[in-house]
Amino acid sequence: MSRGGSLRGYILIRIALMIPMVWVLLTTVFLMMRVAPGDPITASLGGKLSPEEVAERQAALGFDRPLIVQYFDYLWDAVRFQFGTTITDNQTIGSLIVENGGATLTLTVAALVVALVFGLPLGLIAGRYRETVPDAFIRVFAILGYAAPPFFVGLLAQLLFAQNLDWFPASKMASPIVQATAETHTHILIVDLAIEGDWEGVWDVILHLVLPATTLGLLVMGVFIRLVRVNVGQALGGDYVEAARARGVPERRVVSRHAFKNALIPVVTVMGLQVALLLGGAVLTEKTFSWPGLGSRLLDYLTNRDYIGVQGLITFFALIVVVISVIIDIVNALIDPRVRY
Amino acid sequence: MADPVLSLRDLRIWYGAERGAVRAVDGVSLDLMPGETVGLVGESGCGKSTLGRGVLGLLPEGAGHAGEVSFKGRNLLDIKQRELRSMRGPELGMIFQEPMTRLNPLMRISDHFEEVLQIHEPKIGKKEARNRSMEALRGMGIPPTRYKQYPHEFSGGMRQRIMIALALVLRPAVVVADEPTTALDVLVEAQILRILADLRRNFDTALLLITHNLGIVAEACDRVAVMYAGRVVEQGPAYDVTTKPSHPYSRELLRSTISLSTTELHSIPGAPPDLVSPPPACRFHPRCPNAMAVCAQQWPPTEATSPGRRSECWLHATDRIPVGLEQPLQREALAASEEA
Ligand SMILES: Nc1ncnc2c1ncn2[C@@H]1O[C@H](COP(=O)(O)OP(=O)(O)OP(=O)(O)O)[C@@H](O)[C@H]1O
Ligand code: SF4
Ligand SMILES: [Mg+2]
Numbered sequence: 001m002s003r004g005g006s007l008r009g010y011i012l013i014r015i016a017l018m019i020p021m022v023w024v025l026l027t028t029v030f031l032m033m034r035v036a037p038g039d040p041i042t043a044s045l046g047g048k049l050s051p052e053e054v055a056e057r058q059a060a061l062g063f064d065r066p067l068i069v070q071y072f073d074y075l076w077d078a079v080r081f082q083f084g085t086t087i088t089d090n091q092t093i094g095s096l097i098v099e100n101g102g103a104t105l106t107l108t109v110a111a112l113v114v115a116l117v118f119g120l121p122l123g124l125i126a127g128r129y130r131e132t133v134p135d136a137f138i139r140v141f142a143i144l145g146y147a148a149p150p151f152f153v154g155l156l157a158q159l160l161f162a163q164n165l166d167w168f169p170a171s172k173m174a175s176p177i178v179q180a181t182a183e184t185h186t187h188i189l190i191v192d193l194a195i196e197g198d199w200e201g202v203w204d205v206i207l208h209l210v211l212p213a214t215t216l217g218l219l220v221m222g223v224f225i226r227l228v229r230v231n232v233g234q235a236l237g238g239d240y241v242e243a244a245r246a247r248g249v250p251e252r253r254v255v256s257r258h259a260f261k262n263a264l265i266p267v268v269t270v271m272g273l274q275v276a277l278l279l280g281g282a283v284l285t286e287k288t289f290s291w292p293g294l295g296s297r298l299l300d301y302l303t304n305r306d307y308i309g310v311q312g313l314i315t316f317f318a319l320i321v322v323v324i325s326v327i328i329d330i331v332n333a334l335i336d337p338r339v340r341y
Numbered sequence: 342m343a344d345p346v347l348s349l350r351d352l353r354i355w356y357g358a359e360r361g362a363v364r365a366v367d368g369v370s371l372d373l374m375p376g377e378t379v380g381l382v383g384e385s386g387c388g389k390s391t392l393g394r395g396v397l398g399l400l401p402e403g404a405g406h407a408g409e410v411s412f413k414g415r416n417l418l419d420i421k422q423r424e425l426r427s428m429r430g431p432e433l434g435m436i437f438q439e440p441m442t443r444l445n446p447l448m449r450i451s452d453h454f455e456e457v458l459q460i461h462e463p464k465i466g467k468k469e470a471r472n473r474s475m476e477a478l479r480g481m482g483i484p485p486t487r488y489k490q491y492p493h494e495f496s497g498g499m500r501q502r503i504m505i506a507l508a509l510v511l512r513p514a515v516v517v518a519d520e521p522t523t524a525l526d527v528l529v530e531a532q533i534l535r536i537l538a539d540l541r542r543n544f545d546t547a548l549l550l551i552t553h554n555l556g557i558v559a560e561a562c563d564r565v566a567v568m569y570a571g572r573v574v575e576q577g578p579a580y581d582v583t584t585k586p587s588h589p590y591s592r593e594l595l596r597s598t599i600s601l602s603t604t605e606l607h608s609i610p611g612a613p614p615d616l617v618s619p620p621p622a623c624r625f626h627p628r629c630p631n632a633m634a635v636c637a638q639q640w641p642p643t644e645a646t647s648p649g650r651r652s653e654c655w656l657h658a659t660d661r662i663p664v665g666l667e668q669p670l671q672r673e674a675l676a677a678s679e680e681a
Contacts, residue, residue, distance in 0.1 A: 238442070239437070239439060239442035239443050240442060240443055240444055240445045240446070242399065242437075242443075243435075243437060243443040243444070243504070244445070244456075245399060245426075245429070246397055246399055246429055246434070246435040246437075247429060247430045247434075247456075247457045247460075247507065247508070248426050248427060248428070248429035248430035248431070248457070248460060248461060249456065249457070249460060250426060250460070251426075253456075253460075257456075258445050258448075261447050262445070262446070262447060265447075335447075336446075336447065337446070337447070337491040337493065338446055338491075338493050
């Protein structure tokens, strides 16, 4: 089948294109990190160590070599997934990702689910009933969700739903007892608990998840709502929708089948950007809710000017965004037959 | 004579606009017999598409209507949206101008067919739906092997044939085709016109064929209605009207069509009028070479010029023109501004 062949070709090309994307990203991260004045060791440990010791450490890490050598070294390390060892707490970036990545994954997936489950239907309603009162409310909600910084929303949520109403815990990923007794299989707490059959523990994590996931979800939801609204509106005025009406397709089906599906394509297309937004938002959300993820760690390293920690985590985040955007392009090709040609 | 399957009586359709209502269809009466093809011609903006959509109740929100669209004895303008919706497809079909954008890009051709069949004939089995669809497609020269393909895999002409098959698979009594060949090249146009001509022979489908091309009318239609500024100014057998037009506008329109095949370039001077405040009395009087003083003051009567033929023009009622208004219309001012 020629169609299957061209789909495979498209996927291969898309994957091959990842290489230049990753290279540009790595170079950008490298340059960004070097623009900051001063050398990393002095920045993070200066004052705590004697000048001799600083020089010794610098030599050990290779910071005394020419920039171009350091650049190729960094690229070579990145290709082998070697991101170095943090300066302030002496951990490899790899172990950091294993230890804290699960929490960030849990939070971002939950936030994405919240954003999709509420954002898509709200966008659909707003697009279907444009210029009505519900549409106006949904639009204001979308703008607020998008514009309000996560730490502010998070703080409000903590005050209202944790402090005042006491419906949900205010911070952390689980109660101390759950956290302490959990067996480690996957380093994703909620999955580990499920594997153990500890459903009370799972429920505990879910309760802890509600506020941070909603806070982070609101950020992305705003984008989904506006995108779906505009596209549903456009699709409903479109030629093939009028043609479907002319064949007597009921309005409900016109909306749900003809307009909504077509309106979802742009949503899938921009999903890669949403992942970047989601990871950025996760940094602030994790800090606000003391969520033990990579975002919290990144902020810690930033505060302590731990250059290896910051560089390593940012490189990792960037890689994730690239990989996910490629996956999304492939999914898009599977949904939309026109992309393949 | 048989009863008409569709008959419009004093149909009026207007769009709300800030400057006032756009009277796109302004008092049209027209009959469509079973199996008959009626051409609807006129310059761009004279209200042809509005009339066609009005028949199916596909007007945008904010459009108003009055008069009568009676189909099998019932006024479609009075019945509930729901009921009208269920008549679209099995009773009333529509074919549009731009086939490239009229199919849902995410649905296979098969999905389009099975959707309409399941909506209008819920008891139909999957297998029968498939057979009926493939048969309709084969009738339009689309091989059954392409049944499962997506719209973008077809050319414009093929998509238009698919649209026609999609409209015909339910065997509607009336089909409105709104410039079905305008977006296609000449060879494909001829092919589509042949298909539409076969239609009236094979089914009893009545076709309202909207076009701005009188050549197509002569070729494909039984009767023709000439529309100007929201009104049907002349109607009659296609052959008679396209060879011996009796209304000055039909004549001018025909001249501008013929000139396309000769080297001489003729176009009707002036532009179609503004439909918010159209010219008083005969709407064509600012552009009509035969205009008389009466034409700018009193509405011309509709006269039967020969059997089955009607024309809305003072030239056919000269005996009723009030004394003193027979002299040619003076319009230096207009002519001068035309020159500028
Ligand atoms: N949705 C609308 N809202 C407001 N005015 C409209 C709308 N659709 C059409 N009109 C106006 O109504 C008049 C008739 O338009 P219509 O599309 O019926 O003309 P037409 O004869 O089909 O022209 P064409 O040959 O260009 O297709 C035009 O003046 C047009 O500007
Ligand atoms: S009524 Fe007068 S202006 Fe109108 S078409 Fe006839 S002659 Fe021309
Ligand atoms: Mg039109």
